[in-house]
Amino acid sequence: MNKKQIEELQIRAKRIRRELTEMLYNAGSGHWGGSLGMADIFAVLFFGGVLKYNPKKPDWVERDRFILSNGHIAPVYYTVLEQAGFFGDKKAQLRRTGSPLQGHPSHIHIEAVETSTGPLGQGVGVAVGKALALKLKKIDSRVFCICSDAEHEEGSTWEAIASAGKFKLDNLIFILDRNHLQISGTTDEVANLGNIANRYRDLGWEVFEVNGHDTAKILRAFSAIKSKNGKPKLIIAKTVMGKGVKFIENDYHYHGRAPNEEEYNKAMELLK
Amino acid sequence: MNYNLNPNLFSVNVEKRSCRQGFGDEIVELAKNSKKVVVLDADLMESLRLGEFKKKYPNRFFEMGVAEANMISAAAGLALEGFVPFTSSFAVFTPNQAVAQIRVSVAYNKANVKIVGSHAGIATGPDGATHQALEDIAIMRAIPGITVLAPCDYWQTRKAIRSAFKINGPVYIRFGRNEIPSVTTEKTPFRAGEAQILRDGFDGFILAHGESVYRSMVAAEVLKRDKKMDFGVINIPTIKPLDETNLLKYAKKTRAFVVVEDHQVTGGLCGAVSEFLSENYPIPIQFVAIRDKFGESGSSEKLIKKYHIDIEDIVDGCLKVKERKRMFVYNK
Numbered sequence A: 001m002n003k004k005q006i007e008e009l010q011i012r013a014k015r016i017r018r019e020l021t022e023m024l025y026n027a028g029s030g031h032w033g034g035s036l037g038m039a040d041i042f043a044v045l046f047f048g049g050v051l052k053y054n055p056k057k058p059d060w061v062e063r064d065r066f067i068l069s070n071g072h073i074a075p076v077y078y079t080v081l082e083q084a085g086f087f088g089d090k091k092a093q094l095r096r097t098g099s100p101l102q103g104h105p106s107h108i109h110i111e112a113v114e115t116s117t118g119p120l121g122q123g124v125g126v127a128v129g130k131a132l133a134l135k136l137k138k139i140d141s142r143v144f145c146i147c148s149d150a151e152h153e154e155g156s157t158w159e160a161i162a163s164a165g166k167f168k169l170d171n172l173i174f175i176l177d178r179n180h181l182q183i184s185g186t187t188d189e190v191a192n193l194g195n196i197a198n199r200y201r202d203l204g205w206e207v208f209e210v211n212g213h214d215t216a217k218i219l220r221a222f223s224a225i226k227s228k229n230g231k232p233k234l235i236i237a238k239t240v241m242g243k244g245v246k247f248i249e250n251d252y253h254y255h256g257r258a259p260n261e262e263e264y265n266k267a268m269e270l271l272k
Numbered sequence B: 001m002n003y004n005l006n007p008n009l010f011s012v013n014v015e016k017r018s019c020r021q022g023f024g025d026e027i028v029e030l031a032k033n034s035k036k037v038v039v040l041d042a043d044l045m046e047s048l049r050l051g052e053f054k055k056k057y058p059n060r061f062f063e064m065g066v067a068e069a070n071m072i073s074a075a076a077g078l079a080l081e082g083f084v085p086f087t088s089s090f091a092v093f094t095p096n097q098a099v100a101q102i103r104v105s106v107a108y109n110k111a112n113v114k115i116v117g118s119h120a121g122i123a124t125g126p127d128g129a130t131h132q133a134l135e136d137i138a139i140m141r142a143i144p145g146i147t148v149l150a151p152c153d154y155w156q157t158r159k160a161i162r163s164a165f166k167i168n169g170p171v172y173i174r175f176g177r178n179e180i181p182s183v184t185t186e187k188t189p190f191r192a193g194e195a196q197i198l199r200d201g202f203d204g205f206i207l208a209h210g211e212s213v214y215r216s217m218v219a220a221e222v223l224k225r226d227k228k229m230d231f232g233v234i235n236i237p238t239i240k241p242l243d244e245t246n247l248l249k250y251a252k253k254t255r256a257f258v259v260v261e262d263h264q265v266t267g268g269l270c271g272a273v274s275e276f277l278s279e280n281y282p283i284p285i286q287f288v289a290i291r292d293k294f295g296e297s298g299s300s301e302k303l304i305k306k307y308h309i310d311i312e313d314i315v316d317g318c319l320k321v322k323e324r325k326r327m328f329v330y331n332k
Helices: A003-027 A032-037 A039-047 A071-083 A123-137 A155-166 A196-202 A215-223 A261-270 B019-033 B051-056 B068-080 B096-108 B136-141 B154-166 B212-227 B244-254 B269-280 B300-306 B311-327
Strands: A065-068 A143-148 A172-178 A206-211 A233-238 B016-018 B037-041 B061-063 B084-090 B114-118 B147-149 B171-174 B179-181 B196-199 B204-208 B231-235 B238-240 B257-264 B285-290
Touching: A003 A032, A003 A039, A003 A071, A003 A215, A003 A261, A032 A039, A032 A071, A039 A071, A039 A172, A039 A215, A065 A071, A065 A123, A123 A143, A123 A155, A123 A172, A123 B068, A123 B096, A155 A196, A155 B068, A196 A206, A196 A233, A206 A215, A215 A233, B016 B019, B019 B037, B019 B051, B019 B114, B019 B154, B037 B068, B068 B084, B068 B096, B084 B154, B096 B136, B114 B154, B136 B147, B136 B171, B136 B238, B136 B257, B136 B269, B147 B154, B154 B171, B196 B212, B204 B212, B204 B244, B204 B269, B204 B311, B212 B231, B212 B257, B212 B311, B231 B244, B238 B269, B244 B257, B244 B269, B257 B269, B257 B311, B269 B285, B285 B311
Parallel strands: A065 A143, A143 A172, A172 A233, A206 A233, B037 B061, B037 B084, B084 B114, B114 B171, B147 B171, B204 B231, B204 B257, B257 B285
Antiparallel strands: B016 B179, B147 B238, B196 B231
16 A cells, blocks of 8 residues: 555545536436445445456456445446446446436346345345355355445344354455434434444454545555454444535435535535 | 046045155255255254255255345345255245345345245144235235245155256245145156146136145045036146146136135235236136135144135035136127
């Protein structure tokens, strides 16, 4: 890791934010806030040498498996897939009839999408299945799964976490998008998540926390999780919903909506 | 067609075996021949007769605990990586406890998962309404792309499991808990998607799946003996996709069907047959199935009688449909 790489990743993250904002503006609907919040993490994962992938061969056996369990932040995922070359020269419109860029990531539309997600608490379980499969096949790749904090209100999410601990899936990494917000308000108002880190630790996981917007620290966190110690890994990424677009930061009303023209213009100014 | 049915079918000493034993026996055979076969269980290993599999293939047996939703999602993950996972639970838990996972992680993904639901129907008995799956077929039929199999006995369950393995896509296999008469034998042919005309008829046909096939065979025999009526019996072990060709053929032949199942009328075989024929060849159809009720505790025999899916109810249904057929005006 050097200064130049960090700077490049920061520039990359800004470009991701710009392009996803444009994508959402053109679509007229979609999840803007959470997408912006995860741009730095996505930049490091896909362009910081963390994930093993081959855009020309999405089904490459040795690839790392990546699952976006909170599928509603698809715009950041699609933007990154496009920038990484998974779509070739093809331009597709988000949320249009016939487009592969469905409102939520769809495995049957995009090969690189390991599993279709949207309903919370499912991608995490599929990630467990894939991690089990890699162990059975003796493939040394890893499974990375991004999930949201509100997703931990789903019982099935805890079923997945418990089983990963039971099966000692040290090839499984969850990245928790901890922005404390969900569609109806804060995670504390809406539900009761307790101490997430401790709950994971109790179930056999190794837990790391990181500022989800500090590129250097994110890079460091990912290089710290390589040990094969029989424990699945959780990175709690502390993020700000709407990060980079000041006037929507930490405002849960922007969980599930796209920018209008005025917001779009203002946002693009900020993301220059 | 010669189905090589059990020659002792109407004997008091008829062979009785359970479908779940058929699953437990066949899955071991499948695993012997293919390393892709894995089993996920939700704490019902003994009930689903998986002891032998676990002993022989411990690395391919995943005990997921009482967590059906995660069992299904994890199975989808394994399937997307090229394995052929069989999930094992009661029909009242899978689908019901994991419908969302079955819908998206399995069906929408077209993941090659085989979902085995045992202890289906009111015949499950003493455990009561909570444990008697009466809507599982309706749920699974309504989700695109899932093959729904409901074998009628031990031997057919083995073949259904084998067929499910060969199908590339999600399959639901439902059967009951009890030791039931073997209608078929080891030699009886089986092909997913094919209805089996076990007995020909001229007055009408009784359509059934699962344990109801045996009672239908007996009812047809009773009708012949006591009423001099010729009702045929069609076993429909594949509820989705329906064998439309044969349904149409035999609907045209006799213009009277009785559909029998240990399941709600809504959305089961009754629903499936009605949907198809109402659009293609409407004929009188009589239902011998559960009519929008929950079950209760009791012996299988008593419940089958009380909820009107017994042999005499099938006979009664045949008499009714024959009368309706007489009154039915065809627009030729």
